Amino acid sequence: xxxxxxxxxxxxxxxxxxxxxxxxxxxxxxxxxxxxxxxxxxxxxxxxxxxxxxxxxxxxxxxxxxxxxxxxxxxxxxxxxxxxxxxxxxxxxxxxxxxxxxxxxxxxxxxxxxxxxxxxxxxxxxxxxxxxxxxxxxxxxxxxxxxxxxxxxxxxxxxxxxxxxxxxxxxxxxxxxxxxxxxxxxxxxxxxxxxxxxxxxxxxxxxxxxxxxxxxxxxxxxxxxxxxxxxxxxxxxxxxxxxxxxxxxxxxxxxxxxxxxxxxxxxxxxxxxxxxxxxxxxxxxxxxxxxxxxxxxxxxxxxxxxxxxxxxxxxxxxxxxxxxxxxxxxxxxxxxxxxxxx
Ligand code: SAH
Ligand code: SF4
Numbered sequence: 062x063x064x065x066x067x068x069x070x071x072x073x074x075x076x077x078x079x080x081x082x083x084x085x086x087x088x089x090x091x092x093x094x095x096x097x098x099x100x101x102x103x104x105x106x107x108x109x110x111x112x113x114x115x116x117x118x119x120x121x122x123x124x125x126x127x128x129x130x131x132x133x134x135x136x137x138x139x140x141x142x143x144x145x146x147x148x149x150x151x152x153x154x155x156x157x158x159x160x161x162x163x164x165x166x167x168x169x170x171x172x173x174x175x176x177x178x179x180x181x182x183x184x185x186x187x188x189x190x191x192x193x194x195x196x197x198x199x200x201x202x203x204x205x206x207x208x209x210x211x212x213x214x215x216x217x218x219x220x221x222x223x224x225x226x227x228x229x230x231x232x233x234x235x236x237x238x239x240x241x242x243x244x245x246x247x248x249x250x251x252x253x254x255x256x257x258x259x260x261x262x263x264x265x266x267x268x269x270x271x272x273x274x275x276x277x278x279x280x281x282x283x284x285x286x287x288x289x290x291x292x293x294x295x296x297x298x299x300x301x302x303x304x305x306x307x308x309x310x311x312x313x314x315x316x317x318x319x320x321x322x323x324x325x326x327x328x329x330x331x332x333x334x335x336x337x338x339x340x341x342x343x344x345x346x347x348x349x350x351x352x353x354x355x356x357x358x359x360x361x362x363x364x365x366x367x368x369x370x371x372x373x374x375x376x377x378x379x380x381x382x383x384x385x386x387x388x389x390x391x392x393x394x395x396x397x398x399x400x401x402x403x
Pocket of ligand 2: 165166167168169172173174175176218219220221251252
């Protein structure tokens with residue numbers, strides 16, 4: 062499973078082979094990924110057969126949504142751990158949402174992954190292989206009207222990337238320095254692991270940081286994101302400000318909008334206030350309801366009213382589309398359905 066080997070150590074997989082063969086393999090894995098070793102046309106057959114299985118997972122399920130413009134995969138590792146990736150195709154870009162852990166220990170009360178609990182960390186190679194697989198699929202079967210190249214990677218699948226810091230960091234290094242993605246097109250989303258946010262500020266890449274805020278006061282935020290007990294909003298703001306100062310990058314605040322919970326005018330004004338303090342952009346995402354939690358999605362009118370309130374209070378808000386709603390595409394949902402199935 063060559064993606065589990067450090068791309069700088071690939072020679073170990075090809076003992077006795079000349080350096081150019083190692084470079085060829087590295088290109089097939091990271092620059093022009095293919096779905097099967099048999100497609101690595103300039104490698105001799107004997108070498109290709111040593112690369113089977115190519116992927117460190119099997120794709121247990123594949124679902125299409127949005128007229129084929131959203132593809133969701135449920136991956137299963139050899140040890141049974143399962144995790145998900147979602148590829149979203151737009152006219153000007155393609156974005157892969159990948160997982161950093163199988164499950165998550167953070168227990169956010171509206172999140173299917175959080176309700177399911179933690180299974181294990183993913184290795185750097187398992188994270189990068191998700192991006193390489195999406196890239197290989199796009200090259201093999203392009204999605205009409207979208208670029209054939211994987212452009213963006215967001216760490217917004219299952220898991221808390223900053224709770225798996227070293228592996229996430231190494232995955233980012235491989236995505237940027239080996240696969241050739243630009244640092245700006247890689248987004249790390251965190252529920253607010255403050256030490257991780259500060260460490261990330263010291264890394265050499267201009268990554269985009271997304272902070273999952275969801276509430277503007279500590280009482281409400283602690284109910285939605287239990288990690289808030291440990292790192293309350295003031296600490297988040299300090300760490301976020303530090304990141305912005307160090308990197309000169311604009312921060313994104315994520316706000317999953319939940320009916321009757323965080324969709325009030327008061328919360329909208331609170332969000333706008335925090336965004337102003339940080340010069341941040343706000344992404345509002347209507348809740349994708351999951352069977353394990355009792356929360357409801359807001360109505361269209363409630364979403365519009367919330368966005369309008371926040372804008373009137375000065376916030377720069379994007380209403381994120383709910384890609385893949387029909388295919389259980391919210392974090393953890395596909396896996397949850399599988400586990401629940403008889
Ligand atoms: N653990 C990280 C990254 C993975 S979750 C984090 O929490 O930021 C990625 C995003 O999906 C988060 O902003 C999270 O709040 C959001 N999310 C989780 N469950 C959701 C749901 N059911 N509907 C809509 N957004 C959800
Ligand atoms: Fe984990 Fe993010 Fe889900 Fe919270 S929202 S439980 S941090 S994956």
